Structure formats: C-alpha cells, structure tokens
Amino acid sequence: MPLLLPVLFSEIRLVLEGSIGAPSLLELICAIDEFVHVVDQNSVSSADIEEELQSIHRDVADHSSSRQAEGFLAVLYHLRPLLSSASVILLWFDLILRPALREPKLSTNAIDNATDLIVSSLRNEDNAHQQKSDDFRRRIVDYYLLDAFNEGSGEDIISWAELDESEKDRRKYWKANLENILLKYGTQCPEELMTELHAQFVNPSLRLQILILLNLFTSSPGFRNSASILATYPLTSSIMTSLLIDNSTTACSVGLTLLVKLLPLLAVHACEKLKEMVPQLLLVLSRLICWKERVSVVDESNGSHVDIPQDFFNASPSHEIRPELHWERLESTFDAAAAPGPSPRRFFTFLYYLFPCNVLRFLRAPFAYLNDCRPESPYTVGWEALIDEIELKGKAEKLLREHQCHPLIIWRDAKDELTLPDFWAEYDVSRIASEAAMLDVNNTVLSLRAKLDETNATATYTPSERSVEDTPATSVHPIDLSSGVAKISLQDMIATSVALKSNLDINIAAPTSQWPGALFVSSTTPSTRNGDSSRPESVGSKSSDEIPSHIVQAISALQHELVLLKNELNFELWLSRENVQHIGRLYQERILSKNVEVERQGLYNKLRNYRTQVIGLERELREHKEQASSAKNKYAEWNTELQGKLRELRDEKKKWTMEAAALRTEAKEAKALFAAQGELLDNARKEVFMLQTQKKENQHKIDRLRDYEKQIQQHLKMQQLWFELVLCR
Template sequence: MSLYELSRQLRLIFTEAPDAISLAELLSIADSLVSDPSSVDSEELQTIHDDVVDHSLLYHAQVLLAVLYHLKAILTPLTIITFWFDIVLRPALREPKLATPSVTHAKELILAALHSDDGRFHEKIREFRTRLFDLYLLDAMNEGSEEDVLEWAELDNAQRDKKACWKSNLEDIMLRFGEIHPNDFMTDVHEHFNVPSSRLQLIMLMNLYTSSPVFEPLAAILAPHPLMSSLLSSLLYDNSSTSCTVSLTILVKLLPMLAVHACGELKSMIPQLFVIFIRMLCWKERVPLPHDESDEKETEADFTDAEAPKVPALHRENDWKRLELVFGRSPSAPSAVRIFTYLYYLFPCNLLRFLRGPTEYLTERGYDCPYVGGWGEALDASEIRTKSEHLIRGHICHPLIIWQDAQGELSNPDFWKNYDVARISSETMSLDIRYTSLALRERHPTEAKHPHQQNMEILNQEYHSKVWWQTSVLLKSTVDLKTEPITEPWPSTIFASDNLTTSRPSSESIDESVFEADNPQAPSSVTQAISGLQREILLLRNELNFELWLSRENYNKLRNYRTQVVRLEQELREHKELASSARQKHTDWSSELQTKLREFREEKKAWISEAASLRTTHKQVEATLLAEALDEVFKLQTFIKEHQHKIDRLHDYEAEIEQDADFDKFSRRGEDIDFMKSKWKQMEMRLESFEKTQLEMEEQARQHRRQIQSLESRRTQEHEDNQAAGRYPAMALATVTAEKGALVNTNKQLEEKNTELREEVEELEVMLEQLRAQVSGKQGLVYSEPRSPVVS
C-alpha cells in the first residue's frame, strides 16, 4: 500500500462515496504504511485535511484522529505540535460529544510528541510543554478565580461541558506526562508555581497527581526536587486557607510515601513539617462580615488589617510571593488533625519534644527562622501547648514512645524499609480515637433499630447498590455516555437583598436568571455567595480526593489481608484434611497395632513354652557334656603324669643343643675378631710407615724448595751482576738453565710422589675407620662372658 491509496480512501470516506471502505480496512492501510516511513508525506495528509475534512462533522474528526493515531510512529513531534495540534487535536479535546476512543487517540498523539527522544526537537517540545501549562492555567477554567467562576455561571450547559471537557482532557494529558516524565513535569510545575495567581490551580493539579496509583514510586523523585521546597514554602508563607488546605492534603498523602521511598529526605524536612503543623494549628480564623445591605459595600471595601489575623513578616532576602485570599473572607481555617496524626505516627518522640519546647527544638536542629524577629516572637509556646493538648487527647498512646527516643528516630535509616504506604496509612488512622471508636461501634452495635427504620435502610441500600452497580457498569464500558445536566436555576435567595431572610416561603421566590440583561453588574452578595460555594466545592472535592486515596490505600491493605485470609483458610483446610487423614490413619494403625499385639502375645506364649523345653534339654545336654569332659580330663592328666619324665629330658636336650650352637657361633666370632685385630695392627703399622715416609718426603721437598730458592736467588744475583758488568757468559747461563730444569723436574716428581702417598694415607685412614666401626659393633659379642649351660 502507498500513501496515494490511503489518501484516495480518505477522500472517499470524507465525501461519503458509495465505494468507500470501512474504517477498519482504512486503519489496516495506515498500519502497513508504518513499516515504510519513507512513503509517508505529512503534507499530503495536511492537504486532505484542508480540502475535504469538515470540522462540523464529528465523524470526520474521529476518522482523521484514528488515522493519525495509527501513523503516530512515523509522525515527527514538529508536525504534531506545529500543525495537527491547533487544527485537529485541540478542537478534539474541547469537544464533549466526541467518542471516547477518539479523545484517547488525541491524547496519545500529544503524549507521543511530548515523549519523543529526538534531540532535534528538544527545544520545540519544551516550548510545547510550556504552552500546555499556559493553556491549562490561562485558558481552562480556574476554580480559584472569582472571575472564572462568575464567567462559568454565565455560560450555558453546552459551553460548560466544553470547558469542563477541555480542562479534564488537559489534566489527563499532564498527569499522564507526569507519570512518564516525572522530572520534567515537576520542573514545569515548579517554574509556574512562583506565580501566585496560578498556584492554587497547580496545587489542585498536584493533588490529582499525588492521588494517582502509579505516583507512589515517584515520591522518591519529588523529595529532592525544588517543587517539594516550593510546596512547603506555600504552606509556610501563603495566607489562603483554601490553598493551604489542599496543600496540606497533598503533604499528608506524601508523608507515608516519603517514609517508605525517601526516608532520609523526609527526616531533613522534620523542622519545616513541625512549623507547618504549628501554623495550621494556630491559624487565626477570620470573622465573617455582617450582611446588612447598607454596610455591604463599605465593609467589603474597607476590610482593614485590624480585622485580619496578624501574619509575621518575612525577611527581606526571602523573595517568596505570598498567595493572599482567594475567596475573600473565608472564616474556616485548615485542619491540623491529619498532619498531626501522621507526624505523631512517624516521629512521635520528636513531635512531643517539639511541642514541649518548639523554639529550643528548632534552634537545636539549626532551622533558621524565615520571619522577622526570630522564633521567640513567631511562636507562642503556651498557645501551642494548649491547642496541641486537645489533639493529643484525641489520639491513643504511640508504642514507639517506650522503645525509642528523639535521636533514635532520626538515626535509624531503615525503620520504614519493610513497610508499605497502605500499612502506614491504616496504622496512622488507628491512632485517632475517632476512627477507633467508629470501628468498635461498627463491630459492636449498641442500639437495636426500629423494624421500619431497618426496612427503610435496607431499601435505601438496595437502591444505592443498584445505582452504583449500574454506574460502574456504564463507566467500565467503552460506549459513549450522554449525560443530561441538571438545568435547575440558581436559587433566588442568593440574588435577593440581605433583608430577605431564608425563612421566606419558597412560593414567594421568583425564578429568574442569575444575570439579567438590565443588570450587567452582579451584586457583591452574589459574588460572595458564589465564591463561598466555589470554595466549599473545592474543599469538598479535596476532601473527597483524600478520602478516595485513603480508601484506595485501605483497600490495598484489605486486599493484602484478604489474600492472607484466603491463604490461611486454604492452609487451614489443608491442615484439617491432613488432620482428618492422620486421625483415620491413627485409627487404622491402632487397630493394626492391637492385632499385632495379640499375635505377639500368642507368639510370646509359644516362645516361653518352647524356651522352657529348650532350657530343660539344655541342662540335660550340659550335664552329659560335663561328665564326658571330666572323664576326658582325667584321662589326659593320667597320660601327662605317665610321660612327664620324658618331657623333662626333652627340655634338657633342647637346652643343651641351643648352648652348643651358641658356643660354636661365639668361637667363630672370636676367630673373626682375632683376624680383624691382626689385620688392624698391620694396617696401623703400615700407616705409621707411610706417615714416616711422608714426613721424610716432605722434609726432602722442603730441602729441595730451599735449594731451589737458593739457586733462584743465586741466579738473580748473577743476573744482576751480569747486567752490571754488561755481559754474561753463555756457558754459565746454559749451566744454570740445565740445573734449573733438573731441579724443576725433581720437584715435579717429588710432588707427584707426595700426592700418591697422601692418597694412600687417606685410603688407609678410611680402612682404619671401617675397621674401628666393625670392631666397635662386634665388641658386645666378643667380650661377653660365656654362660654355663643349666639343665632345668
């Protein structure tokens, strides 16, 4: 297949030609083109879009999105970002009536462009990420902005659906991108977090991000990221109770994740977490304004600092931009119960030590005060102790207080290593007496309900179960759902004057639009009411988000418990079966043993009787054998006495024979010794003669050497005399030479003879040593005194 065939079939489908193929066949053509990227030209697809596609028809958008989704492997990020995003993907994300698969295709195309690793488009992808964040912060509805809320109230249902769909799809894309590239996502959020007007919206986005099931391992990336510091700074410095409430929910969800995956970073945040807890605990609630119509404009315009809670000023070097009130004078303050419960579970000893002396603890930990005046002026120790006392009374005693101290909690790096988030969350909630009492109340009901009330509750439960079941089935299905929004108008009590009380009958209320044509400017009471309702919606949504997250973690924990219960039940059944089989085997074995025991008893009786008979026979045989043995012994003794004298003579003869043999042997040894002694004497005499001869020859050699030396000295003297005289007779020289030669020959002969004599002397010495060794070895036999034979 070629791009031409794909283009032709697309044109046929868009023009609704009768010979057009089905969408499945068209997508198979697109899949075949993916294997040959060189045959695809994005300009051809753009031409088809410009010429044929009708944006008013959703079917055209669905077909085009399906084709682009199947071609996403060969579409470059530049093409998706610069062309397809503005003309196809962005309108698709705004259209609430578009089919769910098509919306999914649009999201996947955007994520494919963001996920590309091609270095050529790195800068373009980064700009596109920034653009997506700008669209989310500026184009989508900002629930924390009064202007956006009022604009939302003016819209009809179709426009509201479009805005809600646009924001939901953008959130889905950004959350999916945050799961794939968490570092880049956190960096982008951190860059936009410094703008106060966008902070609440980003906090709501982070609330959704941290509630994702796949976020738990990403907490280790968030812990050292600057975004974590920005989130803590928002809780420390911002004055918006709504923002702090949502941020506090995020922090509460992060605490168990950080304890499991980033315990070291969490311990370094302990001083900041304690200060955040104290700030939420000592939050000054704002007094609501009176609703007198005459003073309404004045009170709203003249809101002075005297009515507002005092906020410590930051140091000049701290460039944090505070987020002020978002929804006007909101009387409610953020709740510090949850963060106290989690901090009390994770670090009980450090928390109690901090509550006893907050200033000393922060100074000891080296945490500098960001406020002007230091910790002594920023913290009121008595107020902290008073308010924290109620929180401590609402919690049970932590067992780790007995086993650890404050330093031990910080020095043990692997304490939470074997825990999981679900376990930490469930055990944390168990410290709160409210949850414990609810659990006990559910386990042990105290009141008996009225039968009619029970029937009504059963009917309500059945109805809600049916509704929930139907909703679950519809949500899990892939069909497109069309919801009919409630078009109930805003209650007229919001727009009535303040002197109208809420006790007026509903019949007197007038159903009218929120914004009339002749009244373009909404009253301030309407703005305050809408802002208050919007704040309640955000807080309720935040509460619901946290409860869903907590329910999911509890469900995970219960699922583990359920798995353990199933496994234990299976083991119990196996043990019961084994016990039953063992019991049956024991019964069979007992009966078998009883049978064997009876057999053994009968066999034992037979053995006893047989042993008695054998014992009698044995005694009779022993008596017979004993009598025969005694008779044989008597005969042998008689025979020995008869032949005893012969035996004695035989022993005497044997002794004499042995003595004669010894005497012969000793005689022969004595002759050998005498011969060896004579030989030894001869050798000694010969050795002495050789030694004398050697001495004589050595003396002759010394004489010859002296003669040679004298002759040499004479020759040297004569040579010197001849040199002095200047001539030397030839005859004298020849004579001296001949004498010298004769002396040299004689000396050589004497040396040779001397050498031979020395060798003979050495041989004689060796022989002498051998003889001595032989003599010393035979000395015991030679000199032993002969023993006279003794006849026994």
C-alpha cells in the same frame, strides 16, 4: 504486500470524504499500520507526508463532522512514527487536536488518540526540536491554568453561569482533557512537568490550581514511581513554603491534603528525604494548630466588611518575608467572609504515626527542638518571634487526647527515630495509610463498633434492651426560606453537626445541583403578599460591578466549599483505594490464615499420631541404648584387644623394618660384591681367553714339549738304567 504511499493517501482521502466504495476505517488503519511497520523511516520524508495530509485536510475538512474528526485523529495517531513532533506542535494541534479536546461528542478512542499524540510530542520521542517541545509543554500548562475553567476565580464562576449547556460541556471536556494530558505526561516525564509547575507556582493566582492538579497527580496509580523524584524537587520546598506563609485557607487546605498523601508515599519510596523534611513538617503542623483566621472589620465609608489577615502564627504586626525567597504571599482565594483554617487533625495523625517521638519532643519544647535542627525561617525574624509556645501546647493537647498512644514512644527517642531502621520499612502505602488512620480515636471507635456489631449480630435482644445507637436515625428538616429569612431549628443544627462529625453514614435526601434562588435574595428585599420573596435578577444579566455584595459573598462561599469538597472527595477516593488495597491484603492474609488453621489442625492430628509413635520409638530407643551400651562394652574390650594386637603388629613391623634395612644393606653389599665378582669374572674371562689364545698359539710348542718331555723321560729312564747298569757292574 503493503500499499504504496500515493495509494495510501488516496484511500485516506476516500475514507475521510465518505465516498462510495471506500474502505472502512478499520481496514484503512490496518493498511496504515502495515505500511508503517514495513516502510523504512529514513526512506520516507516526513515533510512529504505532512504536506499531503495538509492537502487532504484542506480539501475535505468538515469541522462540524465528528466522524471525519475521529477518522483524521486515527490516521494521525497511526502515522505517528512517520511524523515529526514539530508538525504535531506547530500544525496539527491548532487544526485538529485542540478543537477535538473541546468537543464532547467525540468518542473516547478519538480523545485517547489525540491525548497520545500530544503526550508523544511533549516527550519529544524523535529527540529533535527540544525548544519547541519545551514551549509546547509551557503552552499546555498555560492552557490549563489560564484558559480552562478555574474553580478559584469568581469571574469564571459568573461567566460560567452565563453560558449555555453546550458551551459548558465544551469547557468541561476541555479542562478534563487537559488534566488527562498533563497527568499522563507527568506519569511518563515527572521531572519536566514538575519543573514547569514550579516555574508557575510563584504566581499566587495560579497556586491553587497547581495544588489541585498535583492532588490529582498524586492520586493517579502511576505516581508512586515518581514519588522519590518529587521528594528531591524544588516544587516540594515551594509547597512547604506556601503552607508556612500563604494565608488562603483554601490553598492551604488543598496543599495540606497533598502533603498528607505524600507522607506515606515518601515513607515508602524516599524515606531518607522524608526524615530530612521532619522539622519543616513540624513547623507546618504548628502553623495549622495555631492558625489565625482573618479578622472582619467594618469599613466606615461604605459599611462593608473588610477581612484583615493575621500573619503566620501570632497576632503581631506583619513580618517581612526574606527577600531572597522572592515569594509573593497569597492572602485569600475567594472574596468571602473569614473561613476557618484547615484542620490539622489528619496531618497530625499521619505525622504522629510515622514520627511519634519527634512530634512529642517538638510539642513539648518547640524552641529547643528548632535550635537542634536549625530550620531556616521564611521571615526576617527568628522562630522565637513567630511561635507562641503556650498557645501551641494548649491547642495541641486536644489532638493528643484524641489519638492513641503510639507504642514506639516507649522503645525509642527522637534521635533513634531518625537514625535506626524504620518500623514501616516492609510496609506498603495502603498499610501505612490504614494503620495511621487507626491511631485516631474516632476511627478506632468505629472499628470497635463494627467489631461489636459483627459479634452481636447473632445475639437476640428484647425491645427494652436496645441502646440509643440502635434507634433509627432521624432526618434533618429542610431550611425554611419562604419568608426571606432562614429559619433553622437549634435542634436540627445540633443534629446536623453531630451527624457530620460522627463519621456515620449519611443519606442526603433530594440532592439538587442548582443553587437555591432564595440564597441570592438580599435581606432587605420586601416579600410579596403571598409570602414569597421576589425573584432576583440573573447574575449573568449584570456586570461584575453591579452584582450586590451579598451575592458575591454567597458565590465566593460556595466556591470555597466546592473546592474543599472536591479536595476532600479526591482525598477520600485516594484513601478508599489505599484501604481497598489494604483490605485485599488483609483478606488474602485471612484466607491464608484459614488455610494455615486447617493445616494446623491436620498437623495437630498428625502430632498425636507422632506422639504415639514417639513413645514406641522411645521404648525401642531405650532397648537400642542398652544394646548399644553392651555393644559399647564389647567394643571397648575388642578395641583393647585390637590395641594389643596393634602394638604387637607394630613391634613386628618395626622388626621387619629393621630386618628389611639389614637386608637392604646386605643386598647393597651383595650387589657391590656381585659387581666386584663380575669385574673379577670379566678379568678372569679375559685371562682365560688370553690363556686359551696363548695355549692355542703354544699348543704345538707344548705338544713338542711333551714329546721332548717324553723323550727326556725316556732318556732319563735310559740314563737311570745305564747308571744302574753301571752300578751293577
């Protein structure tokens, strides 16, 4: 029997107050679920429930109690079917949900309850208050872009350093929870999220954060169902425009990583749309190959370095962006020295794997390719004024040499590649990602090395036979900053560079989460007598105007590296997940191949037995053939005899048919004769009857006639006797 509404609210009040004798939270949740399941939603007013909940919160609310916050979140979550989305948006978000998302002490279950409440309100499950849901969605996105910690903001980094650990945890949890909300909402309603992000993407200061969020979104497992939607959405065109126009190396690096992850996803879920994007993708590739770094110029007024960005592909004066695009270029994200451009290697690998013939045709003759496709330029000038064909070919040659020859360039051309069925039509995302990576020569070398190591694992080597690769790796010495000037060995620089670029396993000794204090010491700061540099002032103790330029540049450089490392980590996590799926599929195929090999061996043994049986059967077959030949001859003779008999029977049948026809004719005539005779017989019977009748009628006459005849005869005899008597006389 479910509880009545007043009794239920009284139990909620007792549980939140923590009164003695109150039911446990689990019992209360079970009672709420039973009440929601049984009660008719039309018979219960959501306004009454919300008013009673407000009264309970006003009377017993204790913002310092995590237990009470978790209990109230659980109550709201399980009463969700009876609450309107407007109440969650206008009332409970500011009272309960937003403080809960900032509180690191709450349990995971409580945070999940708050997240689900917000996501359900964003989805507007009751199909009411659509405008409020849209405003609430825009508000959540604004919180993430403007209120949460921004890795691309120098002011946020400085203010972050001034915070204590508790406040850092609160801001960290706030951003993580906002990300979780947006990602979960994007999985359920991708179009709405992409629409909101596209509206914010026009702001250059928010562009990097949006790209980072999209990177996280594309890495989530639920994104694959939304890949086809993103392919046709204007946000994709804006990302392509950003990669073609923006000069920020950080934003372009994050956007490029996003684009690399989208390539295999679109190849599987939106192949035709991906083919339409090929010219734009090739233009992005050409810009990455011919990326122009910012030129650092010394300002004579104060002696500082000023970075002048180069425009698009070549070093000509800045071209104007087409006004109908309404695009504001993002020049730089961090106030740091000129950073190298994003590497096109990974993007080239995936694009070359999917469309090798188009890539080669574009690199061979870019202007001829663009004249055929006619993609629209984002600038007021054409592609001939933007692309340096000689530079593009020269820099692309290194990429081509570092990749294997794709086999499809022999069997297809660029036109067939966009019209014929794709070779990856039956592939999944993990297989495309893994096979594309294997086109890179470095990855191929690693795979061959692993294969050789596995092959040679059981082999025995003498110490003199050990190669250079078998020698233990040396460690790189730490940088000496004791004198205030970094002392780095040239050999250590070479060793570090080679180790980082060789894709080998690297162990970082004694990693630290703090930035070295010596990094923020100006080169002009005098050293102490003991050789130790003077301790710099705290960054947080000065205003942004008093921070020295070298500290600002160091912070910006570290921010740039941090964003790129997080971006790289995000991509590696995505790629590792795809590789694990591909490895699982390969392992399954390996298990199947082993089972197939065992089955093949068993079939081979059976085959040998079958061959012996086949020899015996062939011998029997020859005997059967001879018998069959003899039987065939006998059959031919028998068939001839039967044919003769058949002809005789046919002739006999023909005669019988003729005789039958004659008999039928005779039968017809006999029937006609019988009919005529019957008629005659009837007539004769009638005549006989009439005669008999007449006879009976005239019988007495006949009898008298006979008497008369007798009398006549007697008279005649008497007359004759008389005559005789007369004559005798």
